[in-house]
Each structure stands twice: as C-alpha cells, then as structure tokens.
Amino acid sequence: xxxxxxxxxxYLRFNWIKTSIVVVAIALILFLxxxxxxxxxxxxxxxxxxAAGTPLVLGAQGSPLELVLNSQYFxxxxxxxxxxxxxxxxxxxxxxxxxxxxxxxRAGGWPIVGTNLDYYPWRSLELAQxxxxxxxxxxxxxxxxxxxxxxxxxxxxxxxxxxxxxxxGSYPLRMEVVGIxxxxxxxxxxxxxxxxxxxxxxxGLAHGHEDVTQAPxxxxxxxxxxxxxxxxxxxxxxxxxxHAGNRASYHLHGKIExxxxxxxxxxxxxxxxxxxxxxxxxxxxxxxxxxxPTTVIESLxxxxxxxxxxxxxxxxxxxxSTLSTTSLVFFLALRLRQREIETMHRIGLPRTRVLGLLAxxxxxxxxxxxxxxxxxxxxxxxYVDLIMLEILT
Amino acid sequence: MIELHGxxxxxxxxxxxxxxxxxxxxxxxxxxxxGPSGIGKTTLLHLLAGILVPQxxxxxxxxxxxxxxxxxxxRRFRLRHIGMIFQEFELxxxxxxxxxxxxxxxxxxxxxxxxxxxxxxxxxxHAAGIGTHLERNVAQLSQGERQRxxxxxxxxxxxxxxxxxxxxxxxxxxxxxxxxxxxxQQAAQSGASFVCITHERHxxxxxxxxxxxxxxxxxxx
Numbered sequence: 001x002x003x004x005x006x007x008x009x010x011y012l013r014f015n016w017i018k019t020s021i022v023v024v025a026i027a028l029i030l031f032l033x034x035x036x037x038x039x040x041x042x043x044x045x046x047x048x049x050x051a052a053g054t055p056l057v058l059g060a061q062g063s064p065l066e067l068v069l070n071s072q073y074f075x076x077x078x079x080x081x082x083x084x085x086x087x088x089x090x091x092x093x094x095x096x097x098x099x100x101x102x103x104x105x106r107a108g109g110w111p112i113v114g115t116n117l118d119y120y121p122w123r124s125l126e127l128a129q130x131x132x133x134x135x136x137x138x139x140x141x142x143x144x145x146x147x148x149x150x151x152x153x154x155x156x157x158x159x160x161x162x163x164x165x166x167x168x169g170s171y172p173l174r175m176e177v178v179g180i181x182x183x184x185x186x187x188x189x190x191x192x193x194x195x196x197x198x199x200x201x202x203x204g205l206a207h208g209h210e211d212v213t214q215a216p217x218x219x220x221x222x223x224x225x226x227x228x229x230x231x232x233x234x235x236x237x238x239x240x241x242x243h244a245g246n247r248a249s250y251h252l253h254g255k256i257e258x259x260x261x262x263x264x265x266x267x268x269x270x271x272x273x274x275x276x277x278x279x280x281x282x283x284x285x286x287x288x289x290x291x292x293p294t295t296v297i298e299s300l301x302x303x304x305x306x307x308x309x310x311x312x313x314x315x316x317x318x319x320x321s322t323l324s325t326t327s328l329v330f331f332l333a334l335r336l337r338q339r340e341i342e343t344m345h346r347i348g349l350p351r352t353r354v355l356g357l358l359a360x361x362x363x364x365x366x367x368x369x370x371x372x373x374x375x376x377x378x379x380x381x382x383y384v385d386l387i388m389l390e391i392l393t
Numbered sequence: 394m395i396e397l398h399g400x401x402x403x404x405x406x407x408x409x410x411x412x413x414x415x416x417x418x419x420x421x422x423x424x425x426x427x428g429p430s431g432i433g434k435t436t437l438l439h440l441l442a443g444i445l446v447p448q449x450x451x452x453x454x455x456x457x458x459x460x461x462x463x464x465x466x467x468r469r470f471r472l473r474h475i476g477m478i479f480q481e482f483e484l485x486x487x488x489x490x491x492x493x494x495x496x497x498x499x500x501x502x503x504x505x506x507x508x509x510x511x512x513x514x515x516x517x518x519h520a521a522g523i524g525t526h527l528e529r530n531v532a533q534l535s536q537g538e539r540q541r542x543x544x545x546x547x548x549x550x551x552x553x554x555x556x557x558x559x560x561x562x563x564x565x566x567x568x569x570x571x572x573x574x575x576x577x578q579q580a581a582q583s584g585a586s587f588v589c590i591t592h593e594r595h596x597x598x599x600x601x602x603x604x605x606x607x608x609x610x611x612x613x614x
Contacts, residue, residue: 003499003506007488014487014530343483344500346444347546348471351464353500 004353008360018333019365022326026369029322031376033315038377040308042384044301047073050186051293053123055274056096056266058086058281058290067289068296071101071263073187074111078104078262084196085257086264086288093280095273097122099265102199107157107175110145112192114199120181122267125188129153130179136201136250137242139175139194143183151177156241157192159202173202174241190386197252200259201242206252266290330362394420395441395554395586400450400460402440411436412611413450420455420553423580423587425597428606434590435480437610438556441588442475443467454554472503476552476585478560478576482543484531490518491527494546504550517545521575522568537568544572548579555580557589561596573599 012019050072059067060080069076090098099122102114119125120132130153133139139157141149151157159173175194183189200206213230215221223231242250252259268274281290334341344354380387397416403409411433418424426434439445440452443459446467452459459470471477484493492499494514498506518524521541526534531542544560555576561569573596580587589600597603 007492007496007499010492011487339483340485343479343485344496345468346439346442346471346477346479346483347497348468348475348503349497349500350468350502357500 004357004360005364008357008364011361012364018329022329022365023368023372025322026326026366027372027376029319030369030373031380033312033319034373034377035380036308036311036315038381039384039387040304042381044304046186047297047301048294051297054265054293055268056277056290057293058082058090058098058264058266058288059262061287061289064289064291064296065300067263067291068293070103071265072293074103074113074191075187081260081262082264082288083257084259084261086261088257090264090266090277093277095277096266096268099267100196100261101263101265102196102261104262105159105199105202107159107192108149109160110142110149110190110192112139112159112194112199112202114194114196116196119193119265122265123184123186123188125184126182128180128182130177133178133193133195133198135242135247136195136198137173137175137247138178139192139198140179140181141177142181142189142191142193144189145192146177146180153177153180171202171204173198176242196261197250198242200252201250203260205254205259206250334358394418394453394455396451396453397440398451398453400440400447400452402436402445402447409433411440413437413609416609418554418586418588420586421580421584422602423577423600424589425600425603426588426590426606427592427594427597427603432606433610434606435558437606438477438558438588438590441554442477442556443470469503472497472501472550474553476547476550476555478544478547478555478557480558480562482539484539484542484546486532487530489528489530490523490534490542493531493542494518494549496546497550510549514545514549517549517575518542521545522571537564540564541568541572544576548576551579551583551585553583553585555585555587555589557587557591559590559592561591561593569593569596 051068054072057067057071059071060082062080066076067079070079084100087098087100090096097118099115099118101119103111105112117132117134127140128143130140141151141157146152149157155177156174157177159175161172175192175198181188181193197206215230217225221232223233225231266274266277268277278290278292281288341354341358344357345351395416395418397413399415400411400413402411426437428434436445440447443452443462444467447460450460454470454474459467462470485496488496491514494517495506495511498504498510504510515524515527518527521544523534523538523541523545526538531539534542540560540562544557547555547557557576560572560576564572576587576589577599579585587600591597
C-alpha cells in the first residue's frame, strides 16, 4: 500500500501543474456552496441577534435599512441627520430611555460613534483596559479597532477629514484613548466610541481656541468688538488637540437641541411603552420614523435567503460543470497514460494493483482538495462578519 | 523449456492469422528470430509471454499449459519467469531509473522487494552503464540509456525466459554489444532461455539458433 501511495505521489508531483489546477478547482467548488451557506446563516444570526437587542431606532424619514445599518452596525453612509432635541422628545414621554448616536466620521477607517455613557451597559460592553470616556476629546476603542490600529491606553487616534480641501468643514481631531473594550464579536468591536460632544467638535460645531477676549486690539487677530462678542480674523489659533490645559475653552456654537445626530436608540421600559412610543411617530406629518430593527433585518434576510436559493442553484450548476470537466481531465489523462497502463499489464502487474494506483492518485487529489476547501472555510469563517457587512454596505 | 503445438492466433475482428505447427525452445537456449516486419514476430513474443492467448493450440512452459491459464495466473507467470524487453522501452516517464527497475516489485505481491534485490538492481545498472543515473528521471535520459533501463528491468528478477523485441534498435554498435553481452551473461548465469527478434544480421552468430520466421510459421491475411 505504501508503495502504491509513493508511486501515486510521484505521478502527481511529476504533473504538478495539472494536479494543482485540478485540486484548486475541486477545492473551490466544494468551498463555494459551503461558504455561501455559512455566510448567509452566520450573517443572518449575527444580524438578527444584534437587531433583536435593539428595541427601537428613531431617525429621519428615509431608508429604514440604511438607518438600521448605520446605527446598529456603524456601516453605510450616514442617514439624513436629526437634531438632539429628539432625545428630549423621547424622554419627555417617560416611555423609554433615549441614547443618542452620531456616526458620521472615521479615524483610520474605523467609525467614530458619538454616544453617551448609557450605551455601554445597555450593550453589555465591558472594558478590557482603562475607563470610559468621561470628558471631551477622550475615546474608547472596540477590540478589533484597537488591535488593528495597534494602540494602547494613552495613545491617540486622529479623525479623518471628510474632504481634503474642505476649509470650512471638520478639522482632524486628536483624541486620547482612555479605554479598550472587551471583544463581543459584534459591530462594537470595530468602532471608536466617544462622547457626543467630541463628535460635534469633529464636525466643527464646537471648538476651542485661544482666548481672544483678553487679547489687545492691535495684536493682528481682532477685527472688531461688538458688546460681549469679539470678531477675529482667520489667524486665531484653533485647537485640534483637547487636553487639560485647553479643555475649558471648548464651547458649542448654537443651542444643543439643534445639534445633529444620525439616530436615537429608544429603550422602552416595557412592551406597552414601546407600542405607545411607536404610535407617537405614526402621524402623517411626522418627519421622523421610529422603526423596529428586527422587522427591517428580517425583511432584508428574506431577500438574502431568496437570493441564496438562486446562488445555490447557480453553485449546483457550477459544481456539475466543474465535476464534469474534472472527470474529463481524469479521463483524458487516462487515455494519455494508456501506454503506461498497458506496459504495467504487459509486465504482469496485477490488474487490481494497477487500478489501485490510479484510484489512489484520484483519492489523493480529492483528499487534497477537501483539505484545501477546509482551509478556505476556516479562513473564511474568521472573516465572515466583515464580509457580510461589506456585502450589506 | 517452452513448447508450442498447433498454435493459431488472430486478432479480434482482424484478418491477420498466425499459425505455428510446432516450436520448441530448450532451457538455456538462445534463439534469434528474423524476418520481415509485420509478419507476426512481436505477436509470437506476446503469445510466449502470455500477453496474448491463442484461439487454438497449446503453449507449455516447463510442462505447464500457459495458454489455458487465467489472466491472473499468466500475469504471475510473467512476473516470475519472463523478462520482457520491448521495442519502445515502455518505461514509466514520471519515475526515476531506480523506481522503474523496481516497479514490478513495488506493484506486485509475487516479487518481494528485499535489500538484496535493491543491491542487484544497482549492480545491474552499473553493469549496463547507467549506474550513475539511478536517481535521474527516465524522461531525462537518452534513447540508448532508456533502452538500457528497459533491459535491466527485464533482467532484474532473473527470469527463466528473456524475450527481446529488437533490443538494439536504438543503440549504437558499442552499446549494442554491451547490452547483448549483459543479456547473454545474465541468461547464462541463470540458465535462462533467450528469444530475440532482430534485423541485425551481424550478431546472429552469437545465438544458438537462428529462426527465419517464415520457416516455422504461416502468417498473413
């Protein structure tokens, strides 16, 4: 048996290009339907679990799916903005707790999620190191984000400008990492969390700068004074790093109720409160939408599962096609080797051994293909969450 | 000793017919068979080896009927008693010289692959002038070297009957002499019979007997 195995290996090694192509082709055809099924099932479970944990999401009228994906998975472009006054509107009903979400900016490719301290216990997020962000300019990183950015407590992450030449827009803000969250296997692992005011600073709606009220009129910065207001030119130094020395200088322009959010998570105190709260947003002239994420995700999954059926059917045809081609390759290889096989018979080698040699070669190819398909699947399963989100967004 | 009596053979569906009334090859005898191409010399060799089975007549190998044996029994007979040197070498291209020599041992339960056999293979390869090529793939060898590998493979099991189909066809005169010396020497050492199809008239005098195919066989469409 060992001799047959060795001889079979020598044949396959001698014809390594053909062998490699056949092995990869079979491996892919075994892997693809499995990967598709894994992707859909895992994705469905992951999406539903996350959605089921969020009772209600409030956002501007528009795509419910975009709103859910942005507020729950921190992916997709931001939905139309709403104002912070919606938080107060929910809390005034005494039916639910409201958690603001502002997810528009990124740092090193990772979403910066502005929220408040209620978010962490509600999502059962625990700190692996450090503390939660208590002051503006501080942030905590999800486990994956921290790992990929290779940052530790005390390091800094810098927000990315939305547009390179947007002089009137957001400037990069250097945020201090004060905590790193434990891994949860959910979207929170891939986000940077900070206080909502910090995100408004990134948006240019709040800022800190040198104290111009005490500056002499002839220092080149002051344009004029109008009562308590001081109008300066563009040479006024605006901070892009928040620290103990300048934190107090940061201030909002305008009323807090008018500042933007992308969503408000509503956590009703009980099912009845949830139903009542939803009812309040059903008026025809309502500019907001209160949605149940599970409903949106189930609708999405319904589409996905229908799509999966078609894809699996396509995969089945691809499997049939590949197996037919592979069989043809084996058959043609046998024809090319007819003389070699005939020689073995002429020498007097037993028919069973000759057939055994050929069967062993095929078995090795199939075994190698299965092993390769398993490796593909293991690697794929590690990234299935990311792939799922990439597909959805 | 090999005996053929009243042998008749035709390929299935073909018009060709070979008839041999009687042919005897004694143990240790060396026989050259000559004759024009296409008259059935190779077919006779394949009948003697049990590769082909006659429609009529008997082939006796040391008194045992070969023609009536099963396919498995004829294969065992070939492995144990026949050393076949093919016109086109019939080597396995993806194996090296050593693996080609030992192939009959590696794929059969009849021949045991022992250390002694491995040593004999090396000695035989050195005697044939291919001892330095044992680890080389046969596809990398010259025609002459490949022919010598084919000869060594046939001789390694020390067969009782060596059948050669134009063994010098691809060799230069020096190598032809070397290979024939090797085959005659091995045949003499093991008391084997040697039947050789050849068109080379200049070494016919080395054989005990030269048979013109037309003298003992009737063949044709």
